[in-house]
Amino acid sequence: MAELAHGVHRPRSFIARYVFSTDHKVIGIQYMITAMFMAIAGGALAMIVRMQLAWPGEKWRLLGKMFPDGVEGDIMKPEFYLSLMTMHGTIMIFFVVSLALIGGFGNFLIPLQIGARDMAFPFLNMLSFWTIVPACLIMLGSFAVEGGAAQAGWTAYPPLSAVGAAVPGSQWGQTLWILGMALFIASFTMGGLNFVCTILDQRTKGMSLMRMPITIWTLFISSAIGLLAFPPLLAAAILLLFDRHFGTSFFLPSGLYFGNGLLPNSGGTPLLWQHLFWFLGHPEVYVLILPALGITLDMLPVFSRKPVFGYRLTVYCLYAIAALSMIVWGHHMYVSGMSPYIGEFFAIGTLSITVPSAIIGVNMIASLWGGSLRFPTPMLFTIGTIIMFGTGGFGGIFLGNATSDIQLHDTYFVVGHFHLMIGGVTLMAAFAGVYYWFPKMFGRMMNETLGKLHFWVTMPAFYVLFLAQHFQGLGGMPRRYFDFDKFEYLQKVAAANLHVSLTAFVLGAVQFVFLFNFFWSAFKGARSVKNPWCATTLEWTEASPAPHGNWGEQLPEVHRWPYDYSVPGAAEDFTPQTAPATVAPVTF
Amino acid sequence: MEAAIETREAYWEGGRGPFGIGWSKLMMWLFIVTDGLVFAGFLAIYGFLRIASPNWPDRSHIFHLDFIALMTFTLITSSATMATAVGAARKGDRKTVGRFLALTIVGGAAFLGMQAYEWSSLIRAGATLEANPWGAPLFGACFFIITGFHGSHVLSGLIVLAITMARSAAGKSRPAGIELAGLYWHFVDLVWVFVFTLFYLI
Numbered sequence: 001m002a003e004l005a006h007g008v009h010r011p012r013s014f015i016a017r018y019v020f021s022t023d024h025k026v027i028g029i030q031y032m033i034t035a036m037f038m039a040i041a042g043g044a045l046a047m048i049v050r051m052q053l054a055w056p057g058e059k060w061r062l063l064g065k066m067f068p069d070g071v072e073g074d075i076m077k078p079e080f081y082l083s084l085m086t087m088h089g090t091i092m093i094f095f096v097v098s099l100a101l102i103g104g105f106g107n108f109l110i111p112l113q114i115g116a117r118d119m120a121f122p123f124l125n126m127l128s129f130w131t132i133v134p135a136c137l138i139m140l141g142s143f144a145v146e147g148g149a150a151q152a153g154w155t156a157y158p159p160l161s162a163v164g165a166a167v168p169g170s171q172w173g174q175t176l177w178i179l180g181m182a183l184f185i186a187s188f189t190m191g192g193l194n195f196v197c198t199i200l201d202q203r204t205k206g207m208s209l210m211r212m213p214i215t216i217w218t219l220f221i222s223s224a225i226g227l228l229a230f231p232p233l234l235a236a237a238i239l240l241l242f243d244r245h246f247g248t249s250f251f252l253p254s255g256l257y258f259g260n261g262l263l264p265n266s267g268g269t270p271l272l273w274q275h276l277f278w279f280l281g282h283p284e285v286y287v288l289i290l291p292a293l294g295i296t297l298d299m300l301p302v303f304s305r306k307p308v309f310g311y312r313l314t315v316y317c318l319y320a321i322a323a324l325s326m327i328v329w330g331h332h333m334y335v336s337g338m339s340p341y342i343g344e345f346f347a348i349g350t351l352s353i354t355v356p357s358a359i360i361g362v363n364m365i366a367s368l369w370g371g372s373l374r375f376p377t378p379m380l381f382t383i384g385t386i387i388m389f390g391t392g393g394f395g396g397i398f399l400g401n402a403t404s405d406i407q408l409h410d411t412y413f414v415v416g417h418f419h420l421m422i423g424g425v426t427l428m429a430a431f432a433g434v435y436y437w438f439p440k441m442f443g444r445m446m447n448e449t450l451g452k453l454h455f456w457v458t459m460p461a462f463y464v465l466f467l468a469q470h471f472q473g474l475g476g477m478p479r480r481y482f483d484f485d486k487f488e489y490l491q492k493v494a495a496a497n498l499h500v501s502l503t504a505f506v507l508g509a510v511q512f513v514f515l516f517n518f519f520w521s522a523f524k525g526a527r528s529v530k531n532p533w534c535a536t537t538l539e540w541t542e543a544s545p546a547p548h549g550n551w552g553e554q555l556p557e558v559h560r561w562p563y564d565y566s567v568p569g570a571a572e573d574f575t576p577q578t579a580p581a582t583v584a585p586v587t588f
Numbered sequence: 589m590e591a592a593i594e595t596r597e598a599y600w601e602g603g604r605g606p607f608g609i610g611w612s613k614l615m616m617w618l619f620i621v622t623d624g625l626v627f628a629g630f631l632a633i634y635g636f637l638r639i640a641s642p643n644w645p646d647r648s649h650i651f652h653l654d655f656i657a658l659m660t661f662t663l664i665t666s667s668a669t670m671a672t673a674v675g676a677a678r679k680g681d682r683k684t685v686g687r688f689l690a691l692t693i694v695g696g697a698a699f700l701g702m703q704a705y706e707w708s709s710l711i712r713a714g715a716t717l718e719a720n721p722w723g724a725p726l727f728g729a730c731f732f733i734i735t736g737f738h739g740s741h742v743l744s745g746l747i748v749l750a751i752t753m754a755r756s757a758a759g760k761s762r763p764a765g766i767e768l769a770g771l772y773w774h775f776v777d778l779v780w781v782f783v784f785t786l787f788y789l790i
Contacts, residue, residue, distance in 0.1 A: 115602075120611035189622055193615050201611040205603030231622050235629030239733065247718035248729035250633065264718075267641055267726040272633060558602065 020130070022122035023548050027129050028108030029441055032434070034129075035099035036515060038136055042091035045084045047508050052076050052084075054501035056483040070148050078482040079168050082151035085480060086169070087139065089154030090177065093284070094184050095136055097426045101291040102188070102226075103132070105433055106195055106219045108441065112539035113213050115204025115556045117549050120197040128190035135183035142176040150177035153480065155277055158251035158270045162243040165258045175244060178237050185230045185237075192223040204538075206558035210315070211577070211588075213537050213562045214308065217315055218294030221322045222287045228326065229283035236276035243268075271336055278329035286325040288422050290318060292429035293360055296385045298562075299432055300364060302535045303379035304371025305573050307563035310363040311588070317356035324353045334402045335409045343402040350400030354393065361389055377451030378533075381432035384459050385425055391463075392420030395470060410480070413473025416466040424462050431458075431514065438518075439532050443545040444525030450517040454510060461507035468500050534574045537562045541578055561588040616768045620775045623741075627779050630737065631786055634730045645722030647788060650710070656788050659702045660780065663742075666695025667777045674770040677763040682756060685766065689753040692773065696746045703739050707732070731787065738776070738783055745776045 018026060048063065059074040070080030107125065111118050119125045142149040151169030152161035160166045161174050199220045203212070212220075239250040249265030251273045256263040301308045308314075330338065330346035364386050373379070395417035398404045408414065431454070438446045475493030477484065484494035531540040538556055539546065556578045564575040570584035599606045605614065638644050669691040676684035710731075714721045720728040752769045755761040 121615065189619075193618050193622075196618055197611040197615045201605040201614060203602035205601070207602035209600050211602075227618065227622050228625060231625035232629030232632075235626050235633065238737075239630075239633065242717065242729065242733060248733075249726060250637070250729065267637065267724050269640070272636060276629065276633070 020126060022126045024107045024111050024119050025546060027125055028104050030129055031099050031103030031107060035096050035104060038091050038095040041140060042088050042096055043508050045088040049084045050501035050504040052081055053497045056485055079151055081482040083149040083169050086151055086153050087149045091139060097288050100430045101426060109215060110195060110198055110219060113216050113537055114207050115538050116202035119194045120202055121194055124190050125194050128187045131183050131187035135180045138176050138180040142173045145172040147171035147173055149173040158273050159256055162240060162251050163258055178241055182237055185234050188226055188230060192227045195219060195223040204555050204558060211558055211561045214297040214314060215294035217318060218290040221318050222290045225283045225322050226287045229280045232276055233280035236273060274333050278332045282329040283325045285422050286321060288426050292426045295429045295433045296364060296382050299378055299382040299436060300367040301563045301565050302533050303374045304368050305565045306371045307565055309366035314360055314363050317359045320356040321353060324349055331400050334405045347400060347402045357393060377448055377455060378432045378436035380455040381428050385428040388420050388424035388428055392424060408473060410478055411473035412469040412477045412479055415479050416469030416473060419466045439528035439544045440539055441545060442522045443528055444521055445528045446521040446525060447517050450513055454514045457510040461503050465500055465503045465507060468496055472496055536564055536574050536576050538577055541576055560586045616771050630734050634734060637726050641724040643723040645727050650722055651788050659699055660784050662695050663699045663777050663780055666692045667774050670770045670773045674767050677766040685756050689749060693746055693749050696742055700742055734783060738779055741776045745773050
C-alpha cells in the first residue's frame, strides 16, 4: 500500500517538481540538458582549437577580449591551446557523454523499462545530480583563475599536473580540475550504486534478468565497471593533490628541473599515475560505449520489426567485454618502457576484446537481416552508430598491437580513433535515443525534417573529419601540438588541417539544428500518442509523458521478453511485454 | 525438489530482490566494495613505492608493536560489541542495543585517541609528509595519508554510530538500520587489519 501512496502522491511546487526533484524522469532530463549545455562549452573549445590549427598565428579580436591572458594581443598563446584541448577532452568525456548516456538515459529509462516506480533511493539520485552541477561549474570556472584552466591533458600526467611551476595551468587550474573530477566520481558512485541496486532489486513481477532490454543490461554492466574502476583513480587523485600542495612525491622522481631550480622531490614516479589513471581510463571508455551499443540493439528490432539477433550471446559478450576491459589498461602505455612480455600480455588482452565486440557488431547487422526496415531519424542514427562502431573498431586493432602502436602512439591516428569511438558511436547512439524517447519525455515528437538534416550533415562530417585525422596520424603528425609550421617533414599532412577545421565547423554548426529541434519540439512539437513507434518495451505501455510514480495504481506484470515483433499468430506485429500468453504465444 | 529450484530461481524473476535482501543492504555492500577499492588503490601504491625504494625505513625502529597491538585489539573488540548490538536489535532488546552501541563508540573513540597519540609521537620525532628521520621521504607521506584516511573512516563511522544510537534510543530505528551501520563498522575494522599488516607487521 505504501507503493500505491507513492504513486499517487505528486509534488506541487515548481521547485520540488522541476529543480530539486526526486523523480527519476525529471533527473534524467536534467542530466540530459546539463550534458547539452556542457556540449556547447566543450564543442566551442574544440572549435577554437581547430581555428588555431587552421590558421596558426592569426589574430582573433573576440577571443582576445574574452581571454585577455590566454590570447594576449589577440594572438593565441601555446599554453592557452593546451588548456583548450585539456578541457575539451575532460568536458566531452566526463561531462557530456557520461552525463547524457549514463545520467540521462540511465535515470530516465531504468525504472521505466524494468517496471519500477522510481530508483531504489530517489534522494541519493537527486544528490547525485546536484553534485554534478558544481563539478561542471568548477570545470568551466577554472578558465577564469590565475594561469588558466588545467593544461596537462585529460589524462593529467605528472609532472605537468603535479608541479605548479611546470605550466601556468598547473597552478589553480589543475587543482580545480582535480576537485571537479572528485565531485564527478562522487556523483557517479552515487548514481552507479543506485543503478545497480535498482536493476537487481526493483524489477517488476516477471521481469527476469533475461527479459530485460539490452539497454538495461548495458547500463547495469557500465555502472558495475565504473564502480570498480573509479575508486583507484580517486586514491590517485588524492595523492596528486598531496603532491601538488603538501610536498609529497608520489608521482615525482628525483632530479626534476623546473625553471632554474632542482625540485627536492624523490622516490616517486610518473608511471605510477599512468597505471592508476588508465586502470580507470580504459574501463571508462567501455562505460561510455556499452550503453551506446545497448540503445542501438534496442532500436534495431523496433525499426526492422523482428526480434534482436543473438540476445543471450550479446549479454555474455557484454560480460566478456567488461571483464577484459579491466585488464588491458597497459595498451595506453606501450611507449612507457614496459617489458615486452608485459606489453605482449596487454596486446593479447586487447585483441581478445575484439572478439566479443565483433560478435555484438555482427549481431547488430544480423538484426537487420530480413527485417522490414523503416528509416525515421532514430533508425538513421542507429545505422550511423553501427557504421562508426565498425570502422572505428578497425583503428583499435592497430592501436592495441604494441608493434604498430609504437609508431602510432600520440599521433592524430589516436585522436581520430577515439573520436570515432567515444565521440562518434556514443553521440550517434545518444542522438538516436533522444529522437526515439523524446515522446516519452515530453509527450511530443521531434521534427523529422530537421532530424534528417541533422543526420545527413553529421554523419559525413564525422567521417571526413576523423578519417582525415587517421591519415594525418599515419603521416606522423603528433597530437597536442600548438603549431605545425616549424616541422618541415609534416608540411604535407598538416596541410589538411584547414579542411579538417572547416569540416569541424560544419559539424559544430549543425548540432544547433538538433538543439533547436529539441527545445522547439518540447513546447511546439506534434503531440505524440502513447506508443508512436509501435514498440514492445514497458515504457511504451505508459502515457506520454509518463506521470510521476510511473504506473498508476497497479505495477505492470511482464510475460515475455522485449523483442516479440512479428510473432506468428499475434494480431499485431508487436506484442508488448505485458501481453499474457493468451494474446500471443510466448517465444522467450 | 522442484519447489526448491523454483524458489531459488524466483529471486531473479522480478517482483522481489535477489536472495530476498532489500536494496539498502545491497547498496551498503556495493558501497563497501567501492570504498574497499579506494583502500586497495592506496595500499597498492604504498606497496609499489616501498618495494621500489632502496632505503625504506626499518619498521622496528619506528613503531612500538605492543602499543599498536593494543590499538588493534581495541578496534577488533569494538566489532564484537557491534555484533552484539546487531543481534540484540534483531531480538528487539533496545536496552542492550543502546548499551553495546555505546561500548562500540567508546572502543572506536579510544582507537582514534591512540592513533592521535601515535601520530603526535611520530611528528615529535621529526616525521612529516615531506621527510622523516629514518629513510625514504615517502614513508611519512604513505603512513600519514593511509592511516589518516582510515582514521577519517573511523571518525565517520563514529558519527554514524552516534546517530544510530540516538535514533535507537528514541525508538525510531529498525533492526535493518542498525545492521547497516554494523556492516560499515566491520568494514572499517577489516581495513585496519590490512593497514596493520602492511605497515606494522611486514
